[in-house]
Amino acid sequence: MTGQYLAFFIFALMAITGGVFMINLSRVIHMVLSIGLSFFGVAGLFIMLQAEFLAFVQVLIYAGAITIMMAMGTMMTQGGDEGEKPKRRLHNVLSFLSAVLVGAFLLYGIYTTSWPTEPTDLGANNIKEIGVTLFSNFVIPFELASILLLVALVGAIVLAKRDGEKD
Amino acid sequence: MLANAWLIPLFPLISFVLLVAFGRQLKEGAAYVGILSLLASFVVAVGVFFERFAEGAHDYITSFDWLNIGDFVFTMGFEVNQLNAMMLIVVTLVSLMVHLYSKGYMHGDERFPVFYSYLSLFTFSMLMLVISPNLLQAYIFWELVGASSFLLIGFYFFKPSARAAAKKAFLTTRVGDLGIFIGISLLFWQTGTFEYAAIFEAAHSGVLSPEFITLTSILIFIGAVGKSGQFPLHIWLPDAMEGPTPVSALIHAATMVAAGVYLVARLFPLFEASATAMLTVAIIGGVTAIFAASIGLVQNDIKRVLAYSTVSQLGYMMMALGSAGYVAGVFHLFTHAFFKALLFLAAGSVIHSVGTQDIKEMGGVGKHMPITKIVFLIGALAIAGVPGLAGFFSKEEILIATYDSGNVVLFWLALTAAVMTAFYMFRLYFLTFSGTPRHENHHVHESPIFMTLPMIILAVLAIFSGYVVYAGFGEWLAHGVISGEEGEGHHTWIMVLSIAAAFGGIGLAYLLYGRNNKVSTAEPKGLHKLLFNKYYVDEFYGTTVIKPYTLFGYVLKFFDKYVIGGLVQFTAWIAVAIGRLGQRLQNGQVQAYSLVTILGLVILLLSMTAGRLW
Amino acid sequence: MVPLGGYLAVGAILFSIGVYGLLTKKNGIIVLLSIELMLNAVNVNLVAFSRFGIAANITGQIFSVFTITVAAAEAAIGLAILVAIFRNKATINASEIDIMKR
Numbered sequence: 029m030t031g032q033y034l035a036f037f038i039f040a041l042m043a044i045t046g047g048v049f050m051i052n053l054s055r056v057i058h059m060v061l062s063i064g065l066s067f068f069g070v071a072g073l074f075i076m077l078q079a080e081f082l083a084f085v086q087v088l089i090y091a092g093a094i095t096i097m098m099a100m101g102t103m104m105t106q107g108g109d110e111g112e113k114p115k116r117r118l119h120n121v122l123s124f125l126s127a128v129l130v131g132a133f134l135l136y137g138i139y140t141t142s143w144p145t146e147p148t149d150l151g152a153n154n155i156k157e158i159g160v161t162l163f164s165n166f167v168i169p170f171e172l173a174s175i176l177l178l179v180a181l182v183g184a185i186v187l188a189k190r191d192g193e194k195d
Numbered sequence: 196m197l198a199n200a201w202l203i204p205l206f207p208l209i210s211f212v213l214l215v216a217f218g219r220q221l222k223e224g225a226a227y228v229g230i231l232s233l234l235a236s237f238v239v240a241v242g243v244f245f246e247r248f249a250e251g252a253h254d255y256i257t258s259f260d261w262l263n264i265g266d267f268v269f270t271m272g273f274e275v276n277q278l279n280a281m282m283l284i285v286v287t288l289v290s291l292m293v294h295l296y297s298k299g300y301m302h303g304d305e306r307f308p309v310f311y312s313y314l315s316l317f318t319f320s321m322l323m324l325v326i327s328p329n330l331l332q333a334y335i336f337w338e339l340v341g342a343s344s345f346l347l348i349g350f351y352f353f354k355p356s357a358r359a360a361a362k363k364a365f366l367t368t369r370v371g372d373l374g375i376f377i378g379i380s381l382l383f384w385q386t387g388t389f390e391y392a393a394i395f396e397a398a399h400s401g402v403l404s405p406e407f408i409t410l411t412s413i414l415i416f417i418g419a420v421g422k423s424g425q426f427p428l429h430i431w432l433p434d435a436m437e438g439p440t441p442v443s444a445l446i447h448a449a450t451m452v453a454a455g456v457y458l459v460a461r462l463f464p465l466f467e468a469s470a471t472a473m474l475t476v477a478i479i480g481g482v483t484a485i486f487a488a489s490i491g492l493v494q495n496d497i498k499r500v501l502a503y504s505t506v507s508q509l510g511y512m513m514m515a516l517g518s519a520g521y522v523a524g525v526f527h528l529f530t531h532a533f534f535k536a537l538l539f540l541a542a543g544s545v546i547h548s549v550g551t552q553d554i555k556e557m558g559g560v561g562k563h564m565p566i567t568k569i570v571f572l573i574g575a576l577a578i579a580g581v582p583g584l585a586g587f588f589s590k591e592e593i594l595i596a597t598y599d600s601g602n603v604v605l606f607w608l609a610l611t612a613a614v615m616t617a618f619y620m621f622r623l624y625f626l627t628f629s630g631t632p633r634h635e636n637h638h639v640h641e642s643p644i645f646m647t648l649p650m651i652i653l654a655v656l657a658i659f660s661g662y663v664v665y666a667g668f669g670e671w672l673a674h675g676v677i678s679g680e681e682g683e684g685h686h687t688w689i690m691v692l693s694i695a696a697a698f699g700g701i702g703l704a705y706l707l708y709g710r711n712n713k714v715s716t717a718e719p720k721g722l723h724k725l726l727f728n729k730y731y732v733d734e735f736y737g738t739t740v741i742k743p744y745t746l747f748g749y750v751l752k753f754f755d756k757y758v759i760g761g762l763v764q765f766t767a768w769i770a771v772a773i774g775r776l777g778q779r780l781q782n783g784q785v786q787a788y789s790l791v792t793i794l795g796l797v798i799l800l801l802s803m804t805a806g807r808l809w
Numbered sequence: 810m811v812p813l814g815g816y817l818a819v820g821a822i823l824f825s826i827g828v829y830g831l832l833t834k835k836n837g838i839i840v841l842l843s844i845e846l847m848l849n850a851v852n853v854n855l856v857a858f859s860r861f862g863i864a865a866n867i868t869g870q871i872f873s874v875f876t877i878t879v880a881a882a883e884a885a886i887g888l889a890i891l892v893a894i895f896r897n898k899a900t901i902n903a904s905e906i907d908i909m910k911r
Contacts, residue, residue: 032810032811033811036811036815040815040819043819043823043849043853044819044822044823044826047822047823047827047830047846048826050826050830050839050843050846051826051829051830051833056836056838056839059836059839060838060839063842063846066823066846066849067849070823070849070852070853073816073819073853073856074852074853074856076811077856077857077859077860078860079856079859079860079870079873081870082852082856082870082873082874082877085874085877086849086852086877089877089880089881090845090849090877090880093881094845094880094881094884097884097885098838098841098842098884098888101838101888101891101892102838104892104895105837105838105891105892105895105901116904119786119790119832119833120833122790123786123790123828123829123832124829124833126790126793126794126796126797126828126832127793127825127826127829127832128825129800129801130793130796130797130800130824130825130828131821131822131824131825131828133797133800133804134817134821134824134825135818135821135822138814138817138818138821139814143812143813143814143817143861144813144861144862144863145810145812145813145861146861147810147860147861147865148860148861148862148865148866150859150860150865150866150867150870154870157867158867158870158871158874161868162871162874165868169875173875173879176878176879176882177878177881177882179882180881180882180883180885180886181885183886183889184885184886184888184889185889186889187886187889187890187892187893188888188889188892188893190896782907783906783907783908784904784906784907785903785906786831786832786833786840786904789831789832790832793828793832
């Protein structure tokens with residue numbers, strides 16, 4: 029049991045520290061890398077929840093693709109302005125307050141609700157089950173998701189293409 | 196013909212409408228519209244006059260219901276009696292002459308048609324005032340006359356002095372109008388009617404108390420004082436000479452200023468019922484006569500001398516009316532209209548030609564302008580009261596009337612004013628027409644036919660209009676208005692005195708100005724200075740009335756600007772502040788919008804869980 | 810076993826961090842990442858419920874798959890938009906992008 033708790037704490041700590049670093053670091057590229065740490069932590073939590081497939085997807089898409097893509101985006105949008113920005117003190121205070129309040133509400137809710145304690149066993153090899161369900165019960169959303177990805181692909185290309193290029 | 200008297204004001208109204216609508220296209224052809232309409236009016240007026248003058252004719256009165264308010268019926272209409280039959284002739288004739296004259300005088304003016312439309316408007320309102328059968332209608336047109344007078348005085352609105360004069364005239368006459376308004380309202384309150392006849396009946400049958408009659412008479416007289424430029428409110432009339440000269444001749448000599456006299460004459464039975472009111476009228480008239488004549492002695496502006504002369508002569512008429520000399524006052528109104536219009540037109544002719552109004556810079560004009568010289572001389576002789584001319588007859592009647600009223604002071608005042616009148620008129624004549632020129636203008640020439648013709652016609656009238664006495668004019672005028680006896684026989688010594696006054700004044704003027712024809716350039720001193728500055732009445736009003744009012748105005752302005760304006764600004768500021776707030780919210784930044792959304796969520800959560808927490 | 814509440818708490822904390830980042834970070838890329846973080850927090854919840862829920866089954870994980878798909882698409886589009894903005898305005902500073910105001 030202690031081993032599980034330890035793993036949970038390590039992963040949770042990874043996820044939260046990653047997020048906190050993202051907020052607090054000063055250079056953009058460091059922020060991007062720290063959020064990668066957070067994504068890894070979440071992947072670890074997924075493994076602990078017997079969602080190995082999702083954990084891999086998480087690592088591949090988030091920790092891999094999105095983090096790298098954002099890092100590339102950071103490089104592409106470098107330069108420009110790092111000058112003194114107008115301070116938005118009120119904005120920041122209100123943002124902090126609302127974030128804390130939202131978190132407090134959620135935690136309060138979690139704390140006061142009595143959750144079922146017994147975990148359901150989803151099977152050691154639930155990847156197959158995911159595949160079967162996805163292609164039987166959720167086939168239409170699945171296809172819609174693929175269309176969404178295609179549209180996103182086309183849209184991203186159109187948006188990012190230089191204006192002058194006409195072909 | 197009497198039933199068609201309503202046509203008389205109609206023609207100028209048509210002319211006014213036409214000129215307002217098509218004046219721009221007509222340009223100087225506008226003169227013909229005005230002249231033709233006035234000619235038509237004049238023809239009808241002459242017809243009406245002769246029919247009314249005929250043996251056994253009666254007053255004609257007709258009216259229709261205009262407004263029904265509760266039980267009161269307000270009527271509009273017209274009436275023809277002796278007094279206004281005469282007035283119709285005077286107004287239409289002088290107006291016609293002025294219309295003719297203006298064609299020459301205003302030639303080349305950019306706003307020629309506008310001038311004619313104003314003249315038509317004025318003539319219309321004056322005629323309507325004259326034929327009104329009730330006080331309400333008279334009051335309406337009384338105000339309209341004032342408004343058109345304002346327009347005409349301020350005709351050269353680009354001159355600051357003309358603007359100021361127009362404002363002064365309007366405001367000063369308003370003071371009087373307030374009196375007449377209160378007077379009419381009081382009469383209506385007591386008698387429930389505006390009709391002249393009904394009011395007279397009420398006055399004489401004892402429905403109205405004597406004090407009330409005195410009060411209302413004096414209030415109405417205040418209106419007449421304002422309109423006719425009588426003593427305390429005379430200040431606007433000399434300034435009104437800023438208007439074009441034909442306007443001065445028409446409005447500020449012959450017709451509008453006579454409206455006050457006319458009103459007093461029209462309401463004579465009412466005034467007659469109160470001895471106090473009569474005495475007030477007589478005293479104000481007498482004071483004005485001598486007061487204005489004395490100022491006229493020393494003025495140097497040709498039109499201003501004539502203006503003070505007008506004020507003085509109007510005072511004469513008031514004095515006659517106040518001394519129960521109804522016929523004398525009205526008769527003088529009749530003759531004065533002709534020779535004063537003539538004098539103004541002749542003065543205008545000189546001004547038009549020489550290009551200045553200052554008699555110090557004139558002199559010797561007569562050589563180049565023989566017609567103008569002769570007609571001016573005729574007018575001057577007439578107003579001085581030289582026997583054989585119109586002024587002699589009416590002036591003598593006034594002197595007799597004042598003497599008969601038993602007020603010796605008034606009689607001597609009138610006689611002194613007569614001497615003064617003769618003096619300043621001939622001072623004017625000698626300085627302007629005889630002697631050697633004191634001006635640089637070598638293009639002095641006789642005026643065109645359009646200007647000389649009206650002057651000649653008026654000159655003929657100035658000579659002969661007095662002879663209507665022999666046609667029974669006085670008895671005819673008095674018929675039905677004056678109940679009592681009239682004409683207690685001739686006082687030959689009064690006639691002699693009046694002739695002596697006329698010739699005395701003329702002789703004095705000749706001694707001082709006719710022989711050596713010099714103008715003293717020294718600063719006026721002593722009494723002369725007092726007269727030259729018009730007894731400082733303007734300055735007196737300036738400090739006692741205008742300054743406090745201006746101060747009060749500043750207070751009000753302050754109040755308006757900072758209290759009322761502050762409230763308005765404050766209201767606007769609140770709206771702006773709310774707008775600013777919304778604007779700050781609407782800053783286009785997606786994060787600000789998200790923050791608001793999430794704050795909203797927090798508030799929602801708070802409100803939903805608050806009940807469970809506590 | 811680590812109780813369900815623990816996972817949910819981690820999810821809640823991550824979500825709050827995401828909210829704060831979304832609202833305050835100036836760099837557009839970090840704002841996008843904050844959104845990803847929030848989505849991740851949701852995913853944690855979904856997966857946790859898929860194991861501990863009252864009617865726990867595999868559907869929770871499948872839902873997460875879709876979420877990840879949509880999040881990926883969103884990240885791609887978001888980045889493309891940022892690149893386009895950067896090209897036009899030479900900045901991706903969220904506080905300077907206020908063309909919606911006009």
